[in-house]
Amino acid sequence: TAMKKLLLCHLFFVLSNATYAQNTFEKVIDTLGCTEAKCVQQTFDGGYIVCGVSYYNNNDGSIVKLDSAGNLQWVKIYGGSGQDGLQRIEQLPDSGYVVSGTWDAGLNGKQWLLRLDDNGDTLWTNKYTIGNKKPETSSMASGLNNLYPMNGYVLVQPNDNDAYLMVADSMGGIAFLKTYGNMLTNSISEDVIKTFFNGYALTGTISSSPGHGGVWLIRTDSLGDTLWTKTYFHSQISSGYSLKQTSDSGLIIAGITYDTSIATWNIYLVKTDINGDSIWTKLIFYPNGSTVKKIENVKAGGYILTGRIVDTLTVLTEKLLLIRTNNYGDTVWTKHYPKIGSAYGNYGIATKDGGFIAVGIDGLAFYIVKTDSMGNVKTSVGITEANQPQFDFNIYPNPGKGLFRINFEGISANSQIKVLNNKGELILDLSIKPCNEYCFIDLSNYAEGIYLVRLENGKIYNSKKIVLIK
Numbered sequence: 001t002a003m004k005k006l007l008l009c010h011l012f013f014v015l016s017n018a019t020y021a022q023n024t025f026e027k028v029i030d031t032l033g034c035t036e037a038k039c040v041q042q043t044f045d046g047g048y049i050v051c052g053v054s055y056y057n058n059n060d061g062s063i064v065k066l067d068s069a070g071n072l073q074w075v076k077i078y079g080g081s082g083q084d085g086l087q088r089i090e091q092l093p094d095s096g097y098v099v100s101g102t103w104d105a106g107l108n109g110k111q112w113l114l115r116l117d118d119n120g121d122t123l124w125t126n127k128y129t130i131g132n133k134k135p136e137t138s139s140m141a142s143g144l145n146n147l148y149p150m151n152g153y154v155l156v157q158p159n160d161n162d163a164y165l166m167v168a169d170s171m172g173g174i175a176f177l178k179t180y181g182n183m184l185t186n187s188i189s190e191d192v193i194k195t196f197f198n199g200y201a202l203t204g205t206i207s208s209s210p211g212h213g214g215v216w217l218i219r220t221d222s223l224g225d226t227l228w229t230k231t232y233f234h235s236q237i238s239s240g241y242s243l244k245q246t247s248d249s250g251l252i253i254a255g256i257t258y259d260t261s262i263a264t265w266n267i268y269l270v271k272t273d274i275n276g277d278s279i280w281t282k283l284i285f286y287p288n289g290s291t292v293k294k295i296e297n298v299k300a301g302g303y304i305l306t307g308r309i310v311d312t313l314t315v316l317t318e319k320l321l322l323i324r325t326n327n328y329g330d331t332v333w334t335k336h337y338p339k340i341g342s343a344y345g346n347y348g349i350a351t352k353d354g355g356f357i358a359v360g361i362d363g364l365a366f367y368i369v370k371t372d373s374m375g376n377v378k379t380s381v382g383i384t385e386a387n388q389p390q391f392d393f394n395i396y397p398n399p400g401k402g403l404f405r406i407n408f409e410g411i412s413a414n415s416q417i418k419v420l421n422n423k424g425e426l427i428l429d430l431s432i433k434p435c436n437e438y439c440f441i442d443l444s445n446y447a448e449g450i451y452l453v454r455l456e457n458g459k460i461y462n463s464k465k466i467v468l469i470k
Contacts, residue, residue, distance in 0.1 A: 025070035028396035037359035061086035088140035126172035163189035178224035203240035254295035264289035282329035306348030320345035335375035399467035402444025
């Protein structure tokens with residue numbers, strides 16, 4: 001009946017909105033030595049998978065799995081005795097993962113590829129040399145199944161690099177390997193994508209002399225043979241870092257350009273047609289400088305950019321930077337994270353709920369920020385409280401093994417830090433002086449679990465959860 005159909009439609013609407021409620025959170029994770037997050041993807045279960053570098057064992061690759069609310073599910077490290085790191089991760093149709101990175105960085109460095117199951121356990125791993133040269137690995141294409149395209153560059157001779165594209169098959173064998181460059185130019189590849197036309201596109205930098213280079217774009221066929229190349233300049237030094245294909249079959253490049261008049265780097269966008277001819281370019285300028293590491297299409301239109309901005313008050317502080325633009329590269333909003341402290345953004349994506357997630361580094365730990373559609377991070381429970389706090393604080397590491405540092409913003413006299421266990425019982429009560437900027441709380445003698453840290457000043461308060469692990 002019409003009434004039943006109406007009820008079913010209403011139920012579907014409610015369930016859909018419940019499934020994609022906009023969770024927001026900030027996490028600083030140093031479990032198992034996690035040092036710098038390089039890439040994040042949303043997983044089929046609504047959670048997130050993050051890869052990067054751990055300082056354990058002279059640097060290993062590390063992977064963190066979070067649920068949709070940002071709770072830690074597992075952490076694993078991978079590597080040998082040398083300096084290893086992971087740069088890109090993708091979930092495959094069987095719910096497992098393929099991960100690319102660098103094995104034994106240095107003179108004996110190799111391109112590294114791992115195939116994992118859905119729990120992060122290794123199914124197989126391969127290491128590759130690029131001819132007789134060590135590679136500087138850069139990226140891996142998204143949206144994969146049976147072919148895994150990876151790129152980077154190799155040093156051919158002093159001040160002369162050649163870019164490369166290597167495609168591995170589903171078992172890690174080399175399907176093909178191509179290099180791009182010549183003795184007259186220095187060619188560096190930073191990102192690779194698979195195009196709508198069963199080929200590939202790469203972006204990076206090409207230069208004919210030190211201190212003079214442009215954004216480089218290469219289109220290839222399905223075997224990596226060059227169809228055309230293009231170069232774009234905003235100033236005498238410009239470089240491409242990230243690349244996406246757009247709905248009109250053109251390309252959008254996010255990169256940086258150097259302003260010699262004030263000696264700073266800033267963000268440079270290039271939009272091209274299907275043939276690589278420039279449709280428009282944009283400079284996103286900040287007085288003390290900024291960089292972009294990742295650009296992604298947004299389903300609602302436009303782009304999300306992830307990078308870093310140098311603080312306007314002091315060049316000693318950097319912030320993770322998110323910029324939302326429209327289809328023409330005009331800024332819709334800009335956000336900096338965290339409120340307190342310093343962080344650097346490496347990678348960001350749009351999420352299924354219409355929000356965004358970005359990752360990078362905070363001190364010597366993974367920094368992960370999940371926002372709503374406007375780039376806002378709400379309270380720890382995901383809603384804005386009616387009694388909005390007039391002060392804020394950050395806790396790290398979180399999760400942690402016992403000793404947590406709390407950084408304050410906007411505290412006043414007679415403020416209190418209270419820690420409650422999962423039964424709501426008060427276990428710590430500390431007074432905070434107004435001149436303090438931070439304090440430590442030690443939970444090393446308490447059991448594993450989730451605790452609530454509450455900053456109070458009279459009737460005004462702010463609360464955040466921490467996770468204690470042993």
